[in-house]
Amino acid sequence: MSTEEIRAILTVCLLAAYADGDKHDREREQIRQVAEGLAQDQQINLPGLYQDVLMRRVQLADVLPKLASGEARQLAYEMALCVCEADGQTSPQEQDFLTQLREALDQAPTAFAEQASAVSAAPLDGPVTALPEVAKPGQAVPHPVAVDTLQGTAAQRRPGNLSAADMDRKILNASILNGAIELLPENLSTLAIIPLQMRLVYQVGQSYGYELDSGHIKDLLATLGVGLTSQYLEQAGRRLLSGLLGKGIFGGLGRQAVSSGMSFAATYALGHVANQYYAGGRTLSTQMLRDAYQHVMADGRQLQTQYLPQMQETARGLNTAKIMQMVRGG
Template structure:
């Protein structure tokens, strides 16, 4: 993939992140930090792209000029839909953005509609459902009752599943990660006697430092600068990518999120924002070290994962 193609994809990605026109300040800060992190990894100044998009120094017409193959155009649209739907089904501003993008990319109406339909189904997936069943995974032995052991297992299985999803090349795989994380927080809260709605969960994630839109931008950006998208684009193929950075990121984020939610709801939701952020940061560091231990389970889950079945389960 050329530098111009990479620049075009990242610019469209950032435009999608701001297409609603009313981002939560916390989410905007998450996107800014993501751009900084990607600049450190890529041979491209993503922060400059971020500033160009934020200050409207680049148009969508200019952004798509580097997308000169059908595969890149499809990938750009799938990615944009995923970003717009990361915090829920896209609103009127995001719909207008996606319509314009599809027109500029000269994609077929039926193809664009199918991509949007699949993403919307995940974005609107109910949170108050069980997590998908997983193969048994051994958890570290701890002095805890059976309920706590089950919570450990549930959080670990969710982290392994999300790590496995990031090894798959399909865009829909990355789109499934956020619904699984919100469902995990719901299950943890319910286990402690709290019935949570989507708005509360979204606010909880933002408070601990997990942005919805920015997380999808980071997932996509990591794959792009890591070279995976240069091997397999969009929905083409079923080969597991060799780049494991995104997988480690999703495993660690999900694992830390599950355990910080466990602390928060076990304490009766008394932890303040600063304590939540500090706790999440500590858990995230621990989870990064733990990921290598479960790398074989993550790879095996990716090899056996039926993505269509999983997304169908999420939508029920």
Template sequence: MNPQQTRAIVTISLLAAFADGRKDSAEREHVRRVAESLGDAADLDFMRLYQDVLLGRADLGAAAAALDTLELRQLAFEMAVGVVEADGRHDPAETAFLQKLEAALKLDHDQAETTVHRAEEVAEAPVAGGLPAEVAPAAVVAAASAAPLPDRAELDRMILNAAILNGALELLPQSMASMAIIPLQLRLVYRIGKSYGYELDRGHITDFLAAAGVGMTGQYVEQIGRKLVGGLLGKVFGGLGRGVGGTATGAAFSFATTWAIGKVAISYYGGGRKLDTAALKAEFTEWFGQAKGLQQQYAGQIAERARTVDLAQITSSLRG
């Protein structure tokens, strides 16, 4: 993609992030931090694009017009759908935005509807569902229903495997791979909470993550930004949904985020849910920093998992 096309996809993704017109302050803050962290990487000028969207200077029609191939237009629509569905909610304002985007991109209506439906199924997956076999050791599953205290070593192994899987999913060019990461993180927290005797629902888990500084919409926007920085979305010209991307940028981010989420969940639920918001954010920041260092150690396993992961099986299990 040329710089103009890249900026167009980022602009559309940011417009999708604020399409409901009422994103809470924590979510806006997360997206702002994303814009700051990516800055001028890969000539995106992410912060300026973010400001243009907030100030109403960004034009959806102009962004759509910059995407001159069907593949790029489909990709932009998939990215926008992922942003809208990241928090598991899809309100009328967001529905109207996607309809407007579909028209601007001149997409086939039935195909666009299929994209939205598949994304909804993954985004709204029950948090109480199972994790892929590689992520949920039998001892942890048993602890969740029987033992008063889980085996900490098994929980740590579950977190590591979840981080490796999500890092691997981030290496895949399919948009559905990125969409699966957040539901898998929600299920990881559910499993950890349950292992300590807490029966959690989606609302509680998303509140817990928001308190730790992890916004669902912001995280997905960051995934898109880092893929663009790493050049992975350029794989679109080799065919959507085929092959493994040649960048570890997004993989390191998703590995570290998942690792930190799991570690903070152990501290929070294992400690009787006594940490306040400031403590949760401090712990997440500390674990995230450690995980960024660990990612290099597991880079080979992440790459191998990306080559062997069955994305269809994972999304099917999420959809139930």
């Protein structure tokens, strides 16, 4: 795929992200940060593409002729669809954008759109994973020091139905699963990471007696600085720029580590910070939550190399059908 086509695909994704014209300032800032974080390739110049879209200097009609190959056209449509579905709902404006894009790219209606909707609307009360445990009872599991330091801030700790060791294993297994999913070549796999992260947060809260809904979990993620749309853009953008998206599973250890490490670290941080938040009776301040999330993200990035072999092995046993079953609660 040419550099020009990659630029065009990313521009379509940014246009999709702003299709509803109703982005909160916080979400705009997260998307801007993603653009800057993916700016390693000067030929792509994603921050420049972001500014062009934000300032309305580029329209869909300007980009479509640059998608020369059938592969690029299909990938552009699928990624745009996932961007619109990432937050679990597609607005009428986003639906109009996707219809216009699909017709302009001559993409016939497929099962992909239905599958993407099913993934983004996955129930919260299903199991995180039925995969084998990577850490057995009695084995030491990494526990971030940054989260430990928050224990004294809560006025009263709530009892949970899992031991500390069991909770650590639960979070680690979910992190390895999401790291493994990001090694897969399909857009649908990348989209599945978000609902699986939300389900982990739901189950952590449930272990302390909280019955959460998707709105509460989205608010918590936003408080931590995790936007659903921006997270998908970052995950898919890294894979596209590194040549993993739409390709084979194993394209070089270094590229795998960079890609899967983001989802591993984000899931690891979400799980541990959510654990401390609900264990402490939801008394932590916004700034404390954000600081803790950034600290534990750093821990997760260091650990992802250690657990990369488990991610690779897990990825070998995954496919789209299995992922669909997991996110639907099967």
